[in-house]
Amino acid sequence: MTLRDLINKLLGRETASANTARERLQLVLAHDRVDMSSLTTDLLDKMRKEILDVVAKYVEIDFEEVAVSLETEDRMTALVANLPIKRTISGEIQFKKDVKNDKNDKDIKK
Amino acid sequence: MSENTRTILICSGKGGVGKTTLTANLGIALANSGATTAVLDADFGLRNLDLLLGLENRIIYTAQDVLDKNCRLEQALVRHKKEPNLALLPAGDPRMLDWMKPEDMKKISELLSEKFDFVLVDCPAGVEDGFKNALAACQEAIVVTNPELSAVRDADRVIGILNTSDIEPIQLVINRVRPNMMASQEMLSIEDVQEILSLPLLGIVLEDEQVIISTNRGEPLTLTDGRSPAKKCYLNVSQRLSGKDVAIIDPKNESNSLKDKFMRLMQTKVF
Known part of the structure; x- marks a missing residue:
């Protein structure tokens, strides 16, 4: 967790979208690759x-x-x-x- | 076939990520460094490499005519006036969509390898026949992607196919990088993309309005005198491709506003 994530969490804001992108990508690729x-x-x-x-x-x-x-x-x-x-x-x-x-x-x- | 010729596939899976622009700029940069270079437009259904190089009015024959013995290779090659080391060869005509086979592409690349140090093959988007034809002609590959979901996903499909071929090395170029969006973590980072695709990084290219302007003029940035972020990157990629030991351009050094510095500080891992 980065400083930014921590502050966002404390303020109840959404996390940076790059994290979301990375997580979504990893999931979809895991699926693609075992297809x-x-x-x-x-x-x-x-x-x-x-x-x-x-x-x-x-x-x-x-x-x-x-x-x-x-x-x-x-x-x-x-x-x-x-x-x-x-x-x-x-x-x-x-x-x-x-x-x-x-x-x-x-x-x-x- | 000359053993020293490097025939390099430039592919991406997804369209519009910058394959053709990279091919044009690398072609000019390599030619400018003294290497005889041919750029082969394998995307003959929707060919555009001629436009980017400003050579659209000078195409008379295509590789197809060479194979059909309608003309000699020399006649089909379109030499660039400002960069005589560079020649363009369109694979085919948009009107003839399905004559070409992997063997044909192989023959063309063998012919080219007798005359050139580098052959850059601009691959069509997709993972279908057009891509597989282009693949058959090449020994190396550069996968171009953008730091965004759909481009990375499609690149992964392409890499999966390349891994089943004997293409080696396969290197990655991350195009349209926006340092300040990366600094504020609103764009996948270079490390993210590289880690996900697990390919060696050849280089990055910064997002740059000059690319559009140079396309309008039909003069690749590497041909122009001015300084621009993307031009610097294309030259860097070209040097690294020809084996020079230069460092990859780091987006972190390309955005030095106070805000970006602060944003990077915010990326410090706390736990």
Whole structure:
């Protein structure tokens, strides 16, 4: 809070419009940037299935715990897949461990 | 294709933020510093770069004629009389709206890069075909925006698209800056805009009535002798673009009335 904001608050006046502009802009951009409507639903499901198919060729996955999602931060959108492994295909039982698979899809945003 | 040519897209998303004015002034400034410079008007539906440069009566051929082999490139280039290092090439004619494809623009920019150090591509507003055609021709980009909501929002869309291409670097120019409105916090600050768009800042251009006057005359400010706030900024942007290590003009130093000083004092963070 700046000196001006403080005085405005004490006097019960409106704050400077630049603050309002910044806040409105940040909100609308947060919305614009995650508008990946083409990817969020059907395509993401399809992609999840295909990724699982490939991984399942090599290791046995705990399908209950699988989580595949898109995360957006600072203009970069990442595909984050959390695929807990039960055991390897050769039958050897492993400790349940997390495989974190970060693929930096270079900005799928519009 | 010459490796040293820098082909730079000048885009904004929103119309009317100052792309064409920046292109004209940068073109003159770069040419004046000794670099051979071509300005390509990719906005052939609503072309205006010729007007700003005062070359509207001298256009005979367009890039389209060059590609169709109706003329040689040299014939289509309109050399500026007062600044012989600068040439204008209109991409096409307003009457033919949909012949152009990204490959065509690429070909034109390759032809130009054989002859020029800088090629500035004045991009049409919007994020549709016209923008994508212009994009295909360029290696670098300058995103122009104003410190206001709609311009910043549209710039963000454009940056989103540029980030999916292999354009690099992408730099920001904030146009129509009013130092006293920024001082009284009634306008988004340079820091706000830069932080929101997260692009390196190439420069700012101050709001200046002289821009309108120079447009009326068809003489970009950088071509005129006088001193004006916007001219100083255009020259600064041009120097920074050509790699000179000069500081960005700070709006805080451009408004030194007692009132503005007081307003800035009021911006002191208290908690």
